[in-house]
Each structure stands twice: as C-alpha cells, then as structure tokens.
Amino acid sequence: MTRKFNIKTAIIASIFLVLSCNPDNAFNDLDTAKQAIKVQDITDHDGSPFSIDKYDASKARFNPGPGGGVMMQGFYWDVPAGGTWWDHVAGKVEDWSNAGIESIWLPPVSKAQGGATSMGYDPTDYFDFGDYNQNGTVETRFGSKSELIALINSAHNENMKVFADIVINHNSGGQLESNQYTGTNTWTDFTNVASGKFLRTQHDFHPNAIKNNDEGVFGGFPDLSHSVANVQDWLWKRADGVGKYYKNVIGFDGWRFDYVKGFGPWVVKEWNNHVGGFSVGELWDGNVDYLNWWANEANSSVFDFACYYKMNDAFDGNNLAILYDDMMWKRNPFKAVTFVTNHDTDEIWNKMLAYAYILTHEGYPTIFYRDYEEWLNKERLNNLIWIHNNKATGTTSILYADNDEYVARRNGYNGNPGLIVYLNNSNNWIERWVPTNWNNTQIKDFTGHSSWYPTTQGGGWVKIQCPPKSYSVWSPNI
Structure with missing residues (x-):
C-alpha cells in the first residue's frame, strides 16, 4: 500500500514524449538502453520490423x-x-x-x-x-x-x-x-x-x-x-x-x-x-x-x-x-x-x-x-x-546461468512441448548449445528476434542464439 517515490518516475515523465514520437528506434548500447528502458526490443538486429x-x-x-x-x-x-x-x-x-x-x-x-x-x-x-x-x-x-x-x-x-x-x-x-x-x-x-x-x-x-x-x-x-x-x-x-x-x-x-x-x-x-x-x-x-x-x-x-x-x-x-x-x-x-x-x-x-x-x-x-x-x-x-x-x-529446468546469460527450459505438459527461454544481458549477440526435450525437431524463436530455424539432434541438443540486451524463446515450429 505504501507509495514510495522513485526517481525513475520523474525520468520517465521527462522522456516519454520523446520516446512516444519515435517508437521504432532500436537501442544498442547500455547507456542508451538505460535512458530508454521503457521502449526497447522493437526491431530485429538488422533494423527491419x-x-x-x-x-x-x-x-x-x-x-x-x-x-x-x-x-x-x-x-x-x-x-x-x-x-x-x-x-x-x-x-x-x-x-x-x-x-x-x-x-x-x-x-x-x-x-x-x-x-x-x-x-x-x-x-x-x-x-x-x-x-x-x-x-x-x-x-x-x-x-x-x-x-x-x-x-x-x-x-x-x-x-x-x-x-x-x-x-x-x-x-x-x-x-x-x-x-x-x-x-x-x-x-x-x-x-x-x-x-x-x-x-x-x-x-x-x-x-x-x-x-x-x-x-x-x-x-x-x-x-x-x-x-x-x-x-x-x-x-x-x-x-x-x-x-x-x-x-x-x-x-x-x-x-x-x-x-x-x-x-x-x-x-x-x-x-x-x-x-x-x-x-x-x-x-x-x-x-x-x-x-x-x-x-x-x-x-x-x-x-x-x-x-x-x-x-x-x-x-x-x-x-x-x-x-x-x-x-x-x-x-x-x-x-x-x-x-x-x-x-x-x-x-x-x-x-x-x-x-x-x-x-x-x-x-x-x-x-x-x-x-x-x-x-x-x-x-x-x-x-x-x-x-x-x-x-x-510444465516444470522448469535451469540449463545455464552466468553474469550475462540465462537459459531455462519449461519441460512441457499434457502434449504441449514447452519452451526454452534465453536471456542475454550483454552488449553482444550470443550463441549456446543447449539440451532440449525434442529430438530431430525443427524449432524457432517465437519472439522473432532470431531468424534461425535450427533442427535438434537425435539426442535433443541444439544451438540457439539471443540478441544483446534481449531475449529469445524457442519451441517446436508447430
């Protein structure tokens, strides 16, 4: 219930009009992303919608x-x-x-x-x-x-x-x-x-x-x-x-x-x-x-x-x-x-x-x-x-985490295949091999951040990627 003043409220108020006039900008560096944190991840890495x-x-x-x-x-x-x-x-x-x-x-x-x-x-x-x-x-x-x-x-x-x-x-x-x-x-x-x-x-x-x-x-x-x-x-x-x-x-x-x-x-x-x-x-x-x-x-x-x-x-x-x-x-x-x-x-x-x-x-x-x-x-x-x-x-399995990366798998339930989420807090594109529950299956990033359509190996392993300061979510392409 208690209302706590946060300096971000004042910052947001001052930048909102500027941001709302230009919602399609992509912010690449950390300082700019901090300033414009309310509007982000709006274009693909190549600048296209x-x-x-x-x-x-x-x-x-x-x-x-x-x-x-x-x-x-x-x-x-x-x-x-x-x-x-x-x-x-x-x-x-x-x-x-x-x-x-x-x-x-x-x-x-x-x-x-x-x-x-x-x-x-x-x-x-x-x-x-x-x-x-x-x-x-x-x-x-x-x-x-x-x-x-x-x-x-x-x-x-x-x-x-x-x-x-x-x-x-x-x-x-x-x-x-x-x-x-x-x-x-x-x-x-x-x-x-x-x-x-x-x-x-x-x-x-x-x-x-x-x-x-x-x-x-x-x-x-x-x-x-x-x-x-x-x-x-x-x-x-x-x-x-x-x-x-x-x-x-x-x-x-x-x-x-x-x-x-x-x-x-x-x-x-x-x-x-x-x-x-x-x-x-x-x-x-x-x-x-x-x-x-x-x-x-x-x-x-x-x-x-x-x-x-x-x-x-x-x-x-x-x-x-x-x-x-x-x-x-x-x-x-x-x-x-x-x-x-x-x-x-x-x-x-x-x-x-x-x-x-x-x-x-x-x-x-x-x-x-x-x-x-x-x-x-x-x-x-x-x-x-x-x-x-x-x-x-389904249940959650954490597959990898360090200062900049986090990968977790939802294991699916009742015929639903679940997903793999990849979070990237670094300033660069990253890639990682991860174990999935899907064998010989084409997957895709349902956020559209990545254009990859990889196919998992027979043992379920696959390489996925994630853009900087962003996320990707992978699941079978069905």
Whole structure:
C-alpha cells in the first residue's frame, strides 16, 4: 500500500514524449538502453520490423491456453481523479481479453477518508461504492457503483475475472470518541457511516477487551481487530457482509489483500473458507521461507517478492547467475504471483528482460498497467503473453546461468512441448548449445528476434542464439 517515490518516475515523465514520437528506434548500447528502458526490443538486429507470433485479434473472448492466463494490475498510483477510471478501464477490457489477459486487479473500491482524491487505502465505509455523499464526495476517485458494476460485467462478458483490493488491516475517517482502553480520545467511532453497515467503535480496534494488539499497525491508523465477533461477522461471515456482498452482489471473483503483515494469516484463511474466490496477499518480504509459510497458513497465493528482488539484482546488477537462488515460484508455484513492478515499487530498469522471465516461468504473472499501456512496447508484451499462454507449460529446468546469460527450459505438459527461454544481458549477440526435450525437431524463436530455424539432434541438443540486451524463446515450429 505504501507509495514510495522513485526517481525513475520523474525520468520517465521527462522522456516519454520523446520516446512516444519515435517508437521504432532500436537501442544498442547500455547507456542508451538505460535512458530508454521503457521502449526497447522493437526491431530485429538488422533494423527491419520484427515478425512475431502474437495473439489472434479476432478471438472475441479470453480463452485460457495450456499455460493459463495473466493478471493485469488495472491501475497505478494517482490515476486521474474525477470519477472516470472505472469507465476508462472498461474501455480496455476487450483489448486485454484479446491479448490473453485473464484477470484484472482493481484498486480499493469503497469510500475512503480522502474522498474524491483517495486511492482507497484509507477505508471509511466498505459499502459506499460511490453512491453516498460522504467524505466530501459522492463518487469515489474512480467512479460510481453503477460504473464499477458495468466494468465487472464487461470483464465477465469477456470471460475474465476481476479481483478487489481489500484493505482490512486499518480504517480511517471515523469520529473522535473517548476510548476506555487507551484513556485517550481516538478516531474509532464509525457508527455514522452513510451506508449504515458494518458499524464499529473502539471495541472493534486494538487495544480492546480481547487483546491489545495483533501482528502490526500501519501508519497510525486505527487497527482493526479481527478477533472481535462483530468484525468477523461483517468481514466474512454474514451473507450481507463485506466479502459475500462484494462477491455475490458487486461481482468480484477474488481478492488482493493489502498489508497482510498487519494481521495473522488465519484471517485470510477464514475469509477464503467463508467467501471463496482467488486470493493473493501483499506480504512485502523477500524471505522465501516466510512467503511460503504465510501462503500455506493462509491457504492463499502470495506476491513473489523474493523473485522481484532477485530480478532486480540480476537484470540491473549484471548478475543473472543469481536466478539460481530460491524464489516463491520455485518453492510453491501454484501459490506464487510474480510481478515486475506495481503501484508501490518500481525498481527494475531492464523491464523487458524481467517480463520475459516471469512470462516464461512458473507462477501467475502480473502486468502493470503503465508498463503495458504507456511505457513499454505493447506488441512485444502481447507476444510474451501469447508465449506464456500457449507455450509455458510444465516444470522448469535451469540449463545455464552466468553474469550475462540465462537459459531455462519449461519441460512441457499434457502434449504441449514447452519452451526454452534465453536471456542475454550483454552488449553482444550470443550463441549456446543447449539440451532440449525434442529430438530431430525443427524449432524457432517465437519472439522473432532470431531468424534461425535450427533442427535438434537425435539426442535433443541444439544451438540457439539471443540478441544483446534481449531475449529469445524457442519451441517446436508447430
């Protein structure tokens, strides 16, 4: 949830207009590539327009391929205010579906203390979706309840899922009351929320009659106590409570739980047991043991921060050998949600290498809105999404890694042949002999970066190549 300023945001803003006016340039040296990292890998090595395997735009609805689908983070920090965002995203749904996007993660949808300017992470009234005059506004920053439901319906019509960002660690925007547990006045009176639902007072926050604290407090906000019966009832037990109302009435298919370090994993487990749907927790920690423990205890997916930090060290630090290290997707791939950046953190410069990594490896990959719609080359991302959905199957075998090179094989599953991904962080074209699972088989680079069509030997070995500061993905030419 915490917004961290990153100097790259300012740099990007200053170069974006220049780059957008000349999207077909190819950047060859490291310094230039650093400056123009948002637009790269756009021409073949000979300067001609690339030819890549990509999605079929005539496909009207998302249809999961053998490799599954991809999640889109459908917002960024400080999206335009004015109540237009739900309609804006609704206008993207069909294109995202055609590109192979399976699901959309939306920001917190209910009224927050910041009213029309809030990104939703300071929730006041969980049942005000933009239809009550509260906190200085009727609509939320993103729009109205009817616009939200229309967006979700549009996604469902495209066979896509929509996930709600759920902020249940803390609340904001209550009235001042005399607190018997602290001996002070606290902003914990939420008995006058406009919806009239999930009324709460000092007894529903820490400290209270049951316990003084839980796992963590965020930003000095009143800390919601999930041990209190009233809180449990309204969050996940009641048929008209937050979870079931969001799912059964508003139409959400799953949940992104904000700041799960602030409460025990049993909370998410209880939510999932009572409400159901996909869930992923924001456990901001690079410790794989901790991530895996939390995912198992919560019976939930978790964002793979271990992978995120390793990719930053690998691609920006010229140390691809670090990709041998442990990550959540290696430990528990079906509970790992991988990502390159999000609304809180944007540290990786060599983003196309990072997307090539997560879209060819195990885990549930996430695309960031601004990377897709503004900063990177959309056709290249669409190609990687197509590769993920159609070729990225089976277990993963790392074939080679050093400072500049990384080669891994997806071993295929249920008749799908899998793939070999080759990442190159050097300034030169490179070649390497690698072992495949395919004997006497012609393969090709499905990114179009290489024009080679090699045939594997009887024992499966083959030589492949990769352009500088880029990637190639190889699979049988079928």
